[in-house]
Amino acid sequence: MTSKVYDLNEQTGKDMAQARATTSIKVGVVRDYLYNSAEEWRARSSIVQVLENDPVFDKSQRDFMSRTERYTRGMALTNRIYELQEQNNWSAQDTSIAIATLDEQLPIHLHNVAFQPVFNLQGAPSLVEKYGALIASRGIFGCYLQTELGHGTNVGRLETTATYIPQTREFEINSPTITSSKWWIGALGKTATHGVVQAKLILGGKDLGPHLFFVQLRSLKDHTPLPGIVIGDIGPKSGAGFGPTDNGFARFDHVRIPKDQMLSRFAQVTEDGRYQQPPHAKLSYGGMLYIRANMVTGGGWLMAKAATVAIRYGTVRRQGEIGPDGLEKQIISYPSTYYRLLPILSHSYVFIQLGRQLTKAFDTMAACLAKGDTSLLAEMHATTSGLKVLVSSTGVQDIEVARRSMGGHGYSAFAGLGRMYNDYLPSVTYEGDNFVLDQQVVRAALKALHSLFSSPKPDPSTLTPSSFYLRLLIPPVSAPLFSPSSEEWTNPTNTILLLEWRAALVVSDLAKNIKEPDAGVYQRVSKAVSEAFVARQVGEMIDNLKAQLPGEKEQMAVRNIFILYLLTTVETGLVDLLSFNVVRSTSGGDVTRTLRVAIRRLCEEILPEAIGLTDAFGFTDWELDSALGVRDGKVYEALWNRAQQEPLNKTVVPEAYEKSIRPMLLRGQKQAGVTMDGKAKL
Numbered sequence: 001m002t003s004k005v006y007d008l009n010e011q012t013g014k015d016m017a018q019a020r021a022t023t024s025i026k027v028g029v030v031r032d033y034l035y036n037s038a039e040e041w042r043a044r045s046s047i048v049q050v051l052e053n054d055p056v057f058d059k060s061q062r063d064f065m066s067r068t069e070r071y072t073r074g075m076a077l078t079n080r081i082y083e084l085q086e087q088n089n090w091s092a093q094d095t096s097i098a099i100a101t102l103d104e105q106l107p108i109h110l111h112n113v114a115f116q117p118v119f120n121l122q123g124a125p126s127l128v129e130k131y132g133a134l135i136a137s138r139g140i141f142g143c144y145l146q147t148e149l150g151h152g153t154n155v156g157r158l159e160t161t162a163t164y165i166p167q168t169r170e171f172e173i174n175s176p177t178i179t180s181s182k183w184w185i186g187a188l189g190k191t192a193t194h195g196v197v198q199a200k201l202i203l204g205g206k207d208l209g210p211h212l213f214f215v216q217l218r219s220l221k222d223h224t225p226l227p228g229i230v231i232g233d234i235g236p237k238s239g240a241g242f243g244p245t246d247n248g249f250a251r252f253d254h255v256r257i258p259k260d261q262m263l264s265r266f267a268q269v270t271e272d273g274r275y276q277q278p279p280h281a282k283l284s285y286g287g288m289l290y291i292r293a294n295m296v297t298g299g300g301w302l303m304a305k306a307a308t309v310a311i312r313y314g315t316v317r318r319q320g321e322i323g324p325d326g327l328e329k330q331i332i333s334y335p336s337t338y339y340r341l342l343p344i345l346s347h348s349y350v351f352i353q354l355g356r357q358l359t360k361a362f363d364t365m366a367a368c369l370a371k372g373d374t375s376l377l378a379e380m381h382a383t384t385s386g387l388k389v390l391v392s393s394t395g396v397q398d399i400e401v402a403r404r405s406m407g408g409h410g411y412s413a414f415a416g417l418g419r420m421y422n423d424y425l426p427s428v429t430y431e432g433d434n435f436v437l438d439q440q441v442v443r444a445a446l447k448a449l450h451s452l453f454s455s456p457k458p459d460p461s462t463l464t465p466s467s468f469y470l471r472l473l474i475p476p477v478s479a480p481l482f483s484p485s486s487e488e489w490t491n492p493t494n495t496i497l498l499l500e501w502r503a504a505l506v507v508s509d510l511a512k513n514i515k516e517p518d519a520g521v522y523q524r525v526s527k528a529v530s531e532a533f534v535a536r537q538v539g540e541m542i543d544n545l546k547a548q549l550p551g552e553k554e555q556m557a558v559r560n561i562f563i564l565y566l567l568t569t570v571e572t573g574l575v576d577l578l579s580f581n582v583v584r585s586t587s588g589g590d591v592t593r594t595l596r597v598a599i600r601r602l603c604e605e606i607l608p609e610a611i612g613l614t615d616a617f618g619f620t621d622w623e624l625d626s627a628l629g630v631r632d633g634k635v636y637e638a639l640w641n642r643a644q645q646e647p648l649n650k651t652v653v654p655e656a657y658e659k660s661i662r663p664m665l666l667r668g669q670k671q672a673g674v675t676m677d678g679k680a681k682l
């Protein structure tokens, strides 16, 4: 094929327009599905418009800012959001949408997502009545102080103490050692006025383990730390992530608080210092479950951004082989590129829908908890633990895969994915380290297995959604055998069943070998269990498409995305499926080939819709803040314009010239025996 000479810059716009023209789906219809309704989309869109037209929310300089500037800007954004809330009469929901669209890790998240829910869920009604309204309107600003320098995961070994003094009806909060210093606490370093402190409750010299206390940290007059409290910021974080958040440290020197500031909706201390146990050991998990449930939705939208940027760039970047039109091929057309990017698109569609379901389930559980009904807690705990691991591990991986798919320009800060990655990276650690949560998922799975088979007649109706796959183990077990053709793979019934078999078999195998498990078993089993749960949910999403998404083309496009999710999940689970002989060849050939071919064919079917499916997320250029993800496709112009803003370009000759570059050049010239008079040109 002869290659044509063409204007690369002009071609980007043409390619994007062409890709939009090729999309057969009605983008608005899919967008309303993603946002749950046209009303929710419109509400969100009008909020975004307000923000992007307000100079306070200008994002153009943030890649050039120091940490201190990013913190200061973050607080200005937050203050402006609440000003706008008042001016525009935004609801709490509108305001959280506004904050989420800023795409910044702000201290206010800790107030809204950690401090406030924990306080409301765990505080005694009288305490919530006293401070609830003030917290809701941010008349005081909170943080959640659990982690210490010496302990994170092992909450039972935290060293901060809260000793009850019956004579004065007070608790004394104390950090006895350097390792008992609270550390990593978001919004503590410079912002918070109050906090919920996790400390060991000491009654009459007896340690009753960690409990929560509401503690004022700073003066409401001048923001200085209260007597006995030393507070500061812990410093910069990896890859400059979480820049605007003041993760902080605190030490308490025998700080007294009134007795009613123990969060005692469940566990209580009587005036004379006796302990009253909570009705359920895990009641205090409520706040954490809320955060984890929200992480699924948040992760889904983040993957959506990564997919949008990389798929748009892949559509306009031409490189390498010459296609039939005489132009270099669009990089998205290379199988090795679309095979990396379309699964990310599928993850985002699945996690956005899943997050919505989970948040609803959380609200139901919270309503029950408020009435003292703990029946839904264990299931919620099992589900949110597994999904938190799955969504955060997948998200971290996907953002980096998307960034790498864009070659060198992906490494530019202007691509936006490096910033996104650094901010999202710690999600695998906070709210429960993923490797530790894996153990909890596995524990719940083994418990469900034992409970099912503890009865002489195991009853599948006793299984909860998170352990429904275990029904497959109830005798008579029909040994699974799958050797599907490429066409059969795309039947979701097959893939869902396969993923459920995989979970059932890895759990029962672990139960048999529990005395000598291998080192990676918790990750493997946890992944299999969570993926089986998600697969069944995806099956329901597919079944609901007809009712929830008008238009056959739209249903087909989203269905394909969901099926791609199932297929690629099966592909990553092949080791288990082959180990347990669930997938096997009847003809002696490579049984996995039909799966891989099915994935390729499906990707090729999805490709013409990829721009439409990413446009359906409805992101504006301001929201994406990526030179490579611009809506009109003109990535080279966007990169050029951004580079002109680089502060180093403000002067033609840098400051370092006189100080360092010139002396170095002169030294080198002298050593080489060449004398430059300033006019000569080498």
Ligand SMILES: Cc1cc2nc3c(=O)[nH]c(=O)nc-3n(C[C@H](O)[C@H](O)[C@H](O)COP(=O)(O)OP(=O)(O)OC[C@H]3O[C@@H](n4cnc5c(N)ncnc54)[C@H](O)[C@@H]3O)c2cc1C
Pocket: 110, 114, 144, 145, 146, 147, 150, 151, 152, 153, 154, 183, 184, 185, 186, 242, 247, 426, 429, 430, 431, 432, 433, 434, 435, 436
């Ligand atoms: C950006 C960021 C924000 C944070 N914000 C807050 C906050 O606002 N408030 C707050 O209280 N905390 C906060 N944290 C702290 C966070 O909750 C802890 O980092 C987390 O709980 C893990 O604890 P750790 O760091 O002490 O790790 P460790 O518990 O020391 O874990 C280190 C390693 O050991 C492994 N490990 C530990 N225990 C086990 C075990 N039992 N079995 C197997 N493996 C194990 C882990 O998998 C991990 O790989 C934040 C952390 C970060 C990074």
